[in-house]
Amino acid sequence: MDQQTKAALKKDKFVTTTTHGLEWASENRRSVITTTAILLAVIVVAVLGGVIYNSRANAASVAFGAAMQAYQTPLSQPGQAVPPGVNTYTSAAERAKAANALFLDVANKYGMTPNGENARYFAGLTYIEAGQNQAGEDTLKKLATGWNGNLASLAKFALAQLYHNTGRDPAAIDLYNQLTAKPTTTIPPGMAQLALADLYTSEGKPAEARKIYASLEDTDKKGPAGGIAKEKLNPTPAARMGQPQ
Numbered sequence: 197m198d199q200q201t202k203a204a205l206k207k208d209k210f211v212t213t214t215t216h217g218l219e220w221a222s223e224n225r226r227s228v229i230t231t232t233a234i235l236l237a238v239i240v241v242a243v244l245g246g247v248i249y250n251s252r253a254n255a256a257s258v259a260f261g262a263a264m265q266a267y268q269t270p271l272s273q274p275g276q277a278v279p280p281g282v283n284t285y286t287s288a289a290e291r292a293k294a295a296n297a298l299f300l301d302v303a304n305k306y307g308m309t310p311n312g313e314n315a316r317y318f319a320g321l322t323y324i325e326a327g328q329n330q331a332g333e334d335t336l337k338k339l340a341t342g343w344n345g346n347l348a349s350l351a352k353f354a355l356a357q358l359y360h361n362t363g364r365d366p367a368a369i370d371l372y373n374q375l376t377a378k379p380t381t382t383i384p385p386g387m388a389q390l391a392l393a394d395l396y397t398s399e400g401k402p403a404e405a406r407k408i409y410a411s412l413e414d415t416d417k418k419g420p421a422g423g424i425a426k427e428k429l430n431p432t433p434a435a436r437m438g439q440p441q
Contacts, residue, residue: 256306260315263298267291267322292325313339317347317354324358333358349375349383353391360395368395386412386421393428 269291272284285291299319306312317339323332336358339351352371359368372395375388389408396404409425416422 252306253309253311256302256309256311256315259298259302259306260311263295263302263315263318266298267295267318289326292322296322296326313342313344313347317350320351321354324354329358329362346380346382349380353383353388356391360398365395365399384421386416386419390421390424393425 266283269283269285271288271291272286285294296319299315299322302315303312303319307316316335320332320335320339323329323335333355336351336355340348340355342348342351352375356368356371356375359365359371369392372388372392375383376385376392379385379388389412393405393408396402396408406429409428412421412425413429414422416425
């Protein structure tokens with residue numbers, strides 16, 4: 197077959213394919229237009245959703261930063277002169293109450309953003325620091341069962357401390373054991389175990405605490421928890437002097 201014939205055949209094939217394509221498009225014009233419109237609408241919605249989310253995320257970041265600034269404001273000392281324009285608080289409870297309102301505002305407005313979720317956690321902490329234990333417990337319980345594993349672990353750890361401080365040690369022990377069984381980035385198993393050992397020590401159960409320290413010293417030899425456990429088992433002379441006899 198000569199080159200001229202091949203070229204003619206290719207041209208005929210291209211023309212036939214193009215013709216069929218145009219005929220199909222013509223016959224299905226309404227369907228093509230509808231499908232194209234739907235695709236464009238999906239793209240527009242996705243783009244707008246991304247823009248809106250980014251805008252809300254930025255606003256949440258700013259609001260969360262302001263709440264954290266209030267939470268970290270130094271407390272004024274009696275007789276200390278406060279410079280004009282400088283906000284300060286006279287007690288930790290007063291500061292926690294002010295920060296709590298800001299954290300709640302961030303959580304309620306931007307709850308679907310990472311900073312909104314973090315704000316909910318700090319709202320729980322500041323409720324407790326402000327003396328509103330029940331509100332703090334309710335807030336932390338919701339986070340403890342949430343989808344964010346790292347945040348849920350922090351909430352459980354805070355709840356365990358609250359339970360211990362309010363005379364509910366069995367509930368605290370259960371949470372520490374849960375955190376040990378399912379460690380996360382925010383609460384590694386050694387951290388939960390050290391807190392549990394401290395709880396046993398405060399209950400007057402040093403043997404139970406020593407079991408935990410011995411286990412950590414063996415399983416986390418090079419880690420921070422293992423180092424703390426080793427020091428607890430073999431305190432320095434200075435540390436021994438501060439221990440009750």
